[in-house]
Amino acid sequence: MAVKERIRVGGRSARIQSAVHEAVTRLGAATPRDELTVPQIAAAAGVTPSTIYRRWGDLSALFADVAVQRLRPISDPEDTGSMTSDLRAFIEQFMEEMSSPVGRELMRDVFSQPGDAHSAQCGCFTTDHLKTIAERARARGETPFDVDEVIDHVIAPIIYHILYGGRKVTLDYCHALLDRIRSLPQKN
Amino acid sequence: MAVKERIRVGGRSARIQSAVHEAVTRLGAATPRDELTVPQIAAAAGVTPSTIYRRWGDLSALFADVAVQRLRPISDPEDTGSMTSDLRAFIEQFMEEMSSPVGRELMRDVFSQPGDAHSAQCGCFTTDHLKTIAERARARGETPFDVDEVIDHVIAPIIYHILYGGRKVTLDYCHALLDRIRSLPQKN
DNA sequence: GCCTTAATGCAAATTATTTGCGTTAAGATT
DNA sequence: AATCTTAACGCAAATAATTTGCATTAAGGC
Numbered sequence: 001m002a003v004k005e006r007i008r009v010g011g012r013s014a015r016i017q018s019a020v021h022e023a024v025t026r027l028g029a030a031t032p033r034d035e036l037t038v039p040q041i042a043a044a045a046g047v048t049p050s051t052i053y054r055r056w057g058d059l060s061a062l063f064a065d066v067a068v069q070r071l072r073p074i075s076d077p078e079d080t081g082s083m084t085s086d087l088r089a090f091i092e093q094f095m096e097e098m099s100s101p102v103g104r105e106l107m108r109d110v111f112s113q114p115g116d117a118h119s120a121q122c123g124c125f126t127t128d129h130l131k132t133i134a135e136r137a138r139a140r141g142e143t144p145f146d147v148d149e150v151i152d153h154v155i156a157p158i159i160y161h162i163l164y165g166g167r168k169v170t171l172d173y174c175h176a177l178l179d180r181i182r183s184l185p186q187k188n
Numbered sequence: 189m190a191v192k193e194r195i196r197v198g199g200r201s202a203r204i205q206s207a208v209h210e211a212v213t214r215l216g217a218a219t220p221r222d223e224l225t226v227p228q229i230a231a232a233a234g235v236t237p238s239t240i241y242r243r244w245g246d247l248s249a250l251f252a253d254v255a256v257q258r259l260r261p262i263s264d265p266e267d268t269g270s271m272t273s274d275l276r277a278f279i280e281q282f283m284e285e286m287s288s289p290v291g292r293e294l295m296r297d298v299f300s301q302p303g304d305a306h307s308a309q310c311g312c313f314t315t316d317h318l319k320t321i322a323e324r325a326r327a328r329g330e331t332p333f334d335v336d337e338v339i340d341h342v343i344a345p346i347i348y349h350i351l352y353g354g355r356k357v358t359l360d361y362c363h364a365l366l367d368r369i370r371s372l373p374q375k376n
Numbered sequence: 377g378c379c380t381t382a383a384t385g386c387a388a389a390t391t392a393t394t395t396g397c398g399t400t401a402a403g404a405t406t
Numbered sequence: 407a408a409t410c411t412t413a414a415c416g417c418a419a420a421t422a423a424t425t426t427g428c429a430t431t432a433a434g435g436c
Binding site: 011012013037038039049050053054058 | 391392393394395400401402403
Binding site for chain 2: 164
């Protein structure tokens with residue numbers, strides 16, 4: 001069952017959606033994932049279980065829905081004055097959010113859904129931020145970086161190592177990846 | 189519940205494990221993931237559901253266990269005579285396996301597990317193959333590539349785009365990634 | 377060949393999920 | 407503003423999945 005894109009935004013439906021989301025977030029912080037149940041979440045949100053089953057289908061779809069919302073940025077990346085430092089600040093924050101226990105859990109929730117609707121949405125969050133930084137640089141008169149290049153050679157390695165856990169992802173590692181980007185001034 | 193590392197390898201226990209794995213693979217090919225149930229798999233494998241619950245805990249743990257087994261390589265990467273072509277052949281095969289519908293499903297099963305035990309194992313499969321190719325090159329007298337570099341700048345982007353689905357991953361794209369690797373002869 | 381014990385099968389008990397139907401409230405129509 | 411239409415909800419019964427206690431089987435040690 002596909003997650004409904006919250007038709008009828010203002011009113012009971014939206015109230016329930018947010019109550020359920022909050023219940024998932026709150027309970028999820030206190031309980032390991034595989035011990036959360038639909039009836040438990042429903043009780044915490046003050047709705048009947050059947051409402052959750054009908055709207056989201058199952059737990060994993062609900063988790064994925066919540067995860068995408070929580071990964072959705074609430075503001076544009078910070079303007080630090082120059083493209084290089086904008087990008088570095090964004091990458092540092094991105095890495096720290098994604099490599100945290102919560103971040104890793106949210107990614108798992110997103111990836112565990114069939115199809116790539118959810119993950120594509122999260123990918124866009126990153127791409128959009130990078131485009132914003134690049135566009136801002138262009139407006140300043142700086143030569144912007146290639147967004148695809150940053151995705152491929154900075155974002156992708158970071159995500160890869162967070163997912164596979166084979167290497168500790170540190171700030172130094174991120175800086176080294178950034179230094180490797182073509183069309184970006186080496187050693188800012 | 190953690191998946192037991194098949195203690196008592198030869199006998200009933202192993203027979204059941206393989207029967208269940210086969211049932212998952214067979215039913216999984218014919219049925220969408222979210223319609224598979226433990227009782228159904230148990231029936232197909234000729235065991236009682238409680239056996240599956242006790243050994244694997246739940247469906248997602250069972251799927252992850254099966255996925256790791258199916259992603260485990262059965263042989264070393266092919267020896268094509270030179271490092272550059274060995275690496276290219278491996279990357280091409282890796283990409284095609286991982287980007288196929290089955291490959292994507294297996295990755296989802298692996299990533300949806302808490303902790304990174306399963307994903308780390310799969311990461312090792314790739315790293316080990318690359319090390320094998322590099323070692324073989326060294327034995328030939330060639331200057332080997334840096335395995336970490338290939339992981340970061342060839343494997344990671346491929347996996348990233350498969351997961352997020354934002355860009356079609358083609359052979360040409362893989363070749364472009366390979367060409368970008370330092371310490372590798374450009375244009376073989 | 378016997379002994380110990382982990383793993384399984386079975387069935388009962390519990391819990392989760394689905395479903396039918398009456399009710400509520402959002403948004404449209406007049 | 408009152409009414410209409412219908413998607414979404416709550417409730418409860420029906421179904422299905424999961425857990426658990428106990429008896430049984432067979433693997434590996436002696």
